């Protein structure tokens with residue numbers, strides 16, 4: 001009998017897209033969506049959904065045993081901006097959830113795990129342009145510390161216990177269906193909503209803050225590509241660098257203004273500026289391209305056109 005897939009953090013920005021695509025690919029009943037709250041109607045109404053606290057190993061164990069789970073996508077986390085406000089909560093959630101799935105895999109209950117890392121693993125001492133896969137990593141944010149430590153544990157559980165864990169360092173993810181929450185790169189989604197709704201945006205990062213970004217479709221493609229890659233092709237078991245595009249708020253505004261010439265922006269950097277300043281401007285993802293064939297499809301122009309079209313078509317705006 002085919003073992004099923006458990007998605008933890010299924011109502012979030014990336015989790016909800018994974019649920020939709022995996023249900024279509026593998027059959028609705030083979031995907032078990034879980035989250036701490038039933039906060040995404042589409043996820044909850046389109047198949048099996050359960051409330052699950054990722055901090056509880058017993059709740060995860062019970063879901064795995066009841067549903068005959070083989071693969072786990074652990075998408076629950078407190079992101080960078082939220083984690084600065086709630087450091088202890090972020091540490092507890094981000095670390096205990098990872099430890100729970102790693103331990104359950106070590107016990108033999110899980111065959112394969114996906115765990116997202118982030119560009120937040122890098123810090124101010126990291127080379128900023130074309131940041132290499134292997135480089136100085138001294139994160140200065142709570143979120144970055146949890147991801148950096150998490151990467152070390154992933155590598156350890158793979159080397160020591162053979163746990164099949166796969167991970168990528170997501171840049172900022174731009175999507176139109178589900179909004180992100182609590183991140184520093186969230187401006188790049190908010191800006192599209194405000195451009196269409198109000199014609200004006202108050203940006204919390206400065207005009208020239210260049211960050212690595214990616215369209216959701218590319219992020220999902222990367223996630224499924226690494227999960228479907230033969231084990232011998234996944235040579236890095238901490239986490240892979242991944243780049244789609246990189247741009248600044250100023251460049252994104254110019255791209256939106258090609259469609260909406262009246263759109264205006266003001267820049268009022270807040271505490272998130274320091275977080276963004278500690279991260280790379282762009283990423284070198286050669287190992288992901290060479291090892292398991294990663295390639296992105298969407299550049300800034302494509303992302304802008306797709307976001308405006310899809311948001312206009314959806315009932316949201």
Ligand code: AKB
Nearest residue numbers: 079080118183184185
């Ligand atoms: C955040 O801004 O915290 C996230 C990330 C880059 O991991 N989007």
